[in-house]
Amino acid sequence: MSVFGRSQAERETALLAELTELTEHHRANSEQYDRILSSLGIRSGEGFGSLNDLPWLPVRMFKTHELKSIPDSEVFKVLTSSGTTGGGASRIYLDKEAAGVQTKQLGATLQEVLGGKRLPMLMVDTISIIKNRRSFSARGAGVLGMATFGRGHVYALDENDQPDVEAVKEFLAKHGGEPFLIFGFTFMVWQYLYEVAREHKLDLSNGILIHSGGWKKLIDIAVDNSEFRKRFAEDTGLTQIYNYYGMIEQIGTVFLEGRSGNSLYCPDFADVIIRNPDTWEEQPVGEPGVIEVVSTLPRSYPGHVLLTEDLGVVHGIDDGDWPGKRFSVLGRLPRAEARGCSDTFSGAVAS
Amino acid sequence: MKRRFPAGPDVSSVDELLASISGEPTGGRLKVGDERIVDFLVKFARKLLAPQMARRYPELASLGFFLRRGEIGKVLKHLETPAGVLRFGRGLVFHIPPANVDTIFVYSWALSALAGNSNVVRISPRSAGAAEAVVEALNDALRDAHPAVAQTQVMVTYDRDDKVTAALSAACDLRVIWGGDRAVNEVRKLPLAPHSRDVTFPDRASFALISVDGWTKATPEKKREVAVGFYNDSYWFDQAACSSPRALFWVGDEVAGQQARTEFRAELSAVLEAKHHVVEPAMAVQKRVSAYGVAADGHAKSISFDGNAVATLELTEAADVPREWLGAGTFPFATLPTLSALVPMVQRKDQTLSVFGFSQEELEALAHDLAGRGIDRIVPFGNALTFSDHWDGFDLPAEFTRLVTVQA
Incomplete structure (x- = not known):
């Protein structure tokens, strides 16, 4: 069953009920979350008029606090992500059920573009990213999480992070004539797959590319999403390209690019709200603001309504490849820096 | 090392830097409240108080007020000594100010210069805005200053380099460390000469x-x-x-x-x-x-x-x-x-x-x-940020000087 079926009106009605229930659930099971809501004057049992009335937590709270709605004894998995901008790592606590749900819903979301069968999979990364447990990273977790959706994995980089052209050629010789899955982080896909495929005239026309991780490094070399899609299509034949937006703090929920490109869509159990950073009211369609993500998946930690530190814009509602809002991510909020007498000297004697 | 004040070519070594301020200055060694320094500070203050500057950087106006002749006079009055007690600068003072308060280095440097010291100030490469304006105003004021100012005072910028900081630490008679607990702890790992000591400004x-x-x-x-x-x-x-x-x-x-x-x-x-x-x-x-x-x-x-x-x-x-x-x-x-x-x-x-x-x-x-x-x-209220010569419990001009007692 498709998870891209709900119109915006249906979605909001269904999510409001579920997220209100989740809010109560987290209040009852996380003292810290309950204290936050109480301090904001939100009473337990209070209803909310609409999705955008639900109280949001800044996503960075998961870096500063241990927020969970399960007893320690139920913790099955702790996900950590190191932010790129310091301030420690997010810690996300999952019990067995939550771990299962997130995999299932991620699968249901990707199935929309991958079909029901597991496809041969080309990883645009190095196997050492998952082999080396000691330096297990968010990138490694992403690769490992995605690996379950494919089979016969081949890595496009060798263990020294160098493009392994022979391995890619061999993969294509074997699987290139049927649909196959390609996964990687956006900048790596560009740097290690696009460049290599163009140089060696590789045919990727049966590929389905799933990629994520942000555009910052590519914007620096003047490659945006449109350019990315255009050049892949022209030079490698690859046209099935799906960017996605997601974060470890809402693990299992991904906002997936539609077939026609340049817009991200929300699966039925999630939504986005773009907020005006001065008033925190919801922005109208077309007005950029700070992205809030809501999802019914987080049950073991209070991450169901989160204010991200990303900027985005909604392009339209119920008017695209799939129903609901379609939006883009525009970049990150800069980090707040204060002038103070006390430096964050970063271990440098004289930085 | 980039030479910020007096403006000039980059400095290639700590030795070169120290040599540039260790000769006998024109007109003799600096005294407490030396007129050559006072005169320079007053000229500098005028530049900070110029309307255009004060509009752009209000915090520099406060600094300008602090360095008016009358205010300087009050600081110097505190330094008067009874008969038979004489006050002198400590020698060479090395200042490590914070990166992100643009102006605080000027206060501690100015008090130390008034106290008759030679000074080396490390200005952070991250400094910007008001700090740049300060450096410019200092160099402007230097044009009609006594040559002894340029012969005893120097401000440089260098990237994180423990060797440079260590060499300056070993050479100075007093080290002034701003920037909070971490900065203090880091810099303190670098030894001083036995007679030398630190004035520290940790997290508050x-x-x-x-x-x-x-x-x-x-x-x-x-x-x-x-x-x-x-x-x-x-x-x-x-x-x-x-x-x-x-x-x-x-x-x-x-x-x-x-x-x-x-x-x-x-x-x-x-x-x-x-x-x-x-x-x-x-x-x-x-x-x-x-x-x-x-x-x-x-x-x-x-x-x-x-x-x-x-x-x-x-x-x-x-x-x-x-x-x-x-x-x-x-x-x-x-x-x-x-x-x-x-x-x-x-x-x-x-x-x-x-x-x-x-x-x-x-x-x-x-x-x-x-x-x-x-x-x-x-x-x-309204005075929390007003710097004074008594700061963090220190009587700074006293910290920046030493006493010589004389009895016939």
Whole structure:
């Protein structure tokens, strides 16, 4: 069953009920979350008029606090992500059920573009990213999480992070004539797959590319999403390209690019709200603001309504490849820096 | 190393740098309150007080006032000695100022120069804005200054380099370390000469105190003035300076205190609006993260946001007051029944109390009650950031000099 079926009106009605229930659930099971809501004057049992009335937590709270709605004894998995901008790592606590749900819903979301069968999979990364447990990273977790959706994995980089052209050629010789899955982080896909495929005239026309991780490094070399899609299509034949937006703090929920490109869509159990950073009211369609993500998946930690530190814009509602809002991510909020007498000297004697 | 003052070609080594200021200056070695230095500082102050400069960087105007001839005279008067006691500079002073308060290095350098020292100041490569304007004004003022100034004072910028910092540390007679606990601990690993020592400025926390009675009795004009003072103390350095108030205590009756808070918040919002205060989205988010965090930890009963500019938290207990930076314009509130209720909460790292509505006697009694526990300065609202030659409990001009006793 498709998870891209709900119109915006249906979605909001269904999510409001579920997220209100989740809010109560987290209040009852996380003292810290309950204290936050109480301090904001939100009473337990209070209803909310609409999705955008639900109280949001800044996503960075998961870096500063241990927020969970399960007893320690139920913790099955702790996900950590190191932010790129310091301030420690997010810690996300999952019990067995939550771990299962997130995999299932991620699968249901990707199935929309991958079909029901597991496809041969080309990883645009190095196997050492998952082999080396000691330096297990968010990138490694992403690769490992995605690996379950494919089979016969081949890595496009060798263990020294160098493009392994022979391995890619061999993969294509074997699987290139049927649909196959390609996964990687956006900048790596560009740097290690696009460049290599163009140089060696590789045919990727049966590929389905799933990629994520942000555009910052590519914007620096003047490659945006449109350019990315255009050049892949022209030079490698690859046209099935799906960017996605997601974060470890809402693990299992991904906002997936539609077939026609340049817009991200929300699966039925999630939504986005773009907020005006001065008033925190919801922005109208077309007005950029700070992205809030809501999802019914987080049950073991209070991450169901989160204010991200990303900027985005909604392009339209119920008017695209799939129903609901379609939006883009525009970049990150800069980090707040204060002038103070006390430096964050970063271990440098004289930085 | 980039030579910032006196402007000139880059310096290739610490030896070269030290050699440039170790000769006998024209007109002889510097004295305490040396006229060659005073004259230069006064010229420099005039440049800071020029209307165009003061409009652009209001914090430089405060520095300019601090360095007027009259103010310098007051500092020097404190340094007078009884018969048979003579005061001299310590020799070479090495200053390591913070990267992100643009102007503080000028205060400590100026006092040290007035005290008759040669100085090496390391200006952070991260410094910008006002610091650049300061360096420019210093170089401008140097044009008609006595040559001894350029022969004894130098400011450089270099990237993180322990070797350079170590060599300057070994060579100096006094080292001045700003920048908080980490900077102090890091720099302290580098040894000084046996006779030399450090003046350190570690992490500090500061608070504001308002008398509920004082507020209630104040005229509307006075209330606005108090809010303006609080605005200056809090928002000038994004509430992150060591003397910016981290929390506001209301001293007196709880019920009247609640009424006073409401009025105060409205006044403060009006001031922010009049000043066209702009809050960056990232700062607004930072404040939410911090305020929610205090609530999550059980230390805040309620949180209110007056727009993005003012966040106030009602503390569960006054003693739970957070000392860490919560973001520009984030104010925990609590009521204290009396001034003396503050005493057990004060820690050694607490620096400034900015106050409104108390008498000199009450405040001196508080200082006596504190008996050295903490708090180095108690100042009226609006003066929290005003630098003085007495800072962090140090009598800086005295720290920057040494005494020679002479008995025939």
